[in-house]
Amino acid sequence: MNKKTLKDFTFYDKTVLVRCDFNVPMDENQKITDDRRIQGALDTIRYLAKEGAKIVLISHLGRPKGKPDPKLSLLPVARRLEQLLGSKVQFFQDDLVISQETKDELGVMKLGEIALIENIRFRKEETDNDPAFAKELARIGDVYVNDAFGTSHRGHASNLGLASILPSCVGFLVEKELEFFSKTLENPERPFIAIIGGAKVSDKIGVIENLLDKVDFLMIGGGMSYTFLHAMGYNVGKSILEIEKVNLAKVLMQIAKDKGVELLIPIDHVVAEEFSNDVDFWTLDSENISDDVMGLDIGEKTVERYSDLIKKAKTVIWNGPMGVFEMTNFQSGTEGVAKALAESNAVTIIGGGDSAAAVEKFGYAEAMSHISTGGGASLELLEGKELPGIESIQDR
Ligand code: AMP
Secondary structure (H helix, E strand, O other), X not given: OOEOEXXXXXXXXXXXXXXXXXXXXXXXXXXXXXXXXXXXXXXHHHHHHHOOOEEEEEOOOOOXXXXXXXXXXXXXXXXXXXXXHOOOEEEEOOOOOOOHHHHHHHHOOOOOOEEEEOOHHHOHHHHOOOHHHHHHHXXXXXXXXXXXXXXXXXXXHHHHHHHOOOOEEEOHHHHHHHHHHHHHHHOOOOOEEEEEOOOOOOOOHHHHHHHOOOOOEEEEOOOOHHHHHHHOOXXXXXXXXXXXXXXXXXXXXHHHHHHOOEEEOOOEEEEEOOOOOOOOEEEEEHHHOOOOOEEEEEOHHHHHHHHHHHHHOOEEEEEOOOOOOOOHHHOHHHHHHHHHHHHOOOEEEEOOOHHHHHHHHOOOHHHOOEEOOOHHHHHHHHOOOOOHHHHOOOEO
């Protein structure tokens, strides 16, 4: 990792703008239902407080579309943060996010004090990466810290904009994310397995192409399996199929062959006649899928085959569920793969989003080496793309 980190700066008496990802789920009463993202920011905040910085936290919450929305205020986050830190967090309820009044109050903060400003996406200029807005924000602080991995694939005022103006570094959370991904993608211990699932192959083309250059085994699961199976000449019945991607699937299979990567496609499937948890379901081998059924999960034989290989792996990256894991009838494949990862001695990295949710749901989170906090951002890293929110941070 060649980006500056917290250890490259002294923060004493500096006002530090920290972009966090406090985009936490809340119920209809604005009660936080999962505070892991807030917990993830604590190390950086505590460190800066100990160093004698004046800390101004910035985050978005939901999609207010550039307008103030009381339901998307960060006030509940400030209160939860206060509980978790055990110290005061000043919160500025401000429709303009940084009105003159807020700026004045931030200007008289004392060493070690912590403030959270209002949802940055109340201002349209945030997602537009408006240079005047970035400048206005930058005037509040002396140093910028990006600790929001989940938004690092976006080029917004509160990451790209600020990092282009102020001295900058990544926080502990982003540093950990980058270390796991770069170590794994640049210099993996082998055998290296990637497991790619999810609904559509079209969403994962870039990931598959990039990983075919790096992995020893690529395991496919989820809805995208059926585009590959169709390309292999199997009937896929009513399963989700991207007919216009069948040729691409053929090309990917050929690339895998040329590169000596073993591309594994499910050999059996949990099927049903409808996309529903309330109908009969049973298991069929790939060659027996009939016109009236759809594949909604990988079958037991596939889980066993994948698990056997996972046992021997040294590095495993997983992105995307193996089936419709939200429905209990079709969760076994995803659960089985999660279990295999949990039991393996490999370095296990879970891309954010659905795979992270699945690992949590089945109780295997603690057993993984790393669960990414950013679904979109980790997907882009796996595609080999550069993240604007990271690239804009100063090099060491
Ligand atoms: P993605 O966002 O592309 O990772 O896709 C995740 C979604 O794919 C989940 O909501 C799953 O329910 C869905 N999914 C997984 N397997 C299948 C399948 N065989 N058929 C339809 N949808 C699926």
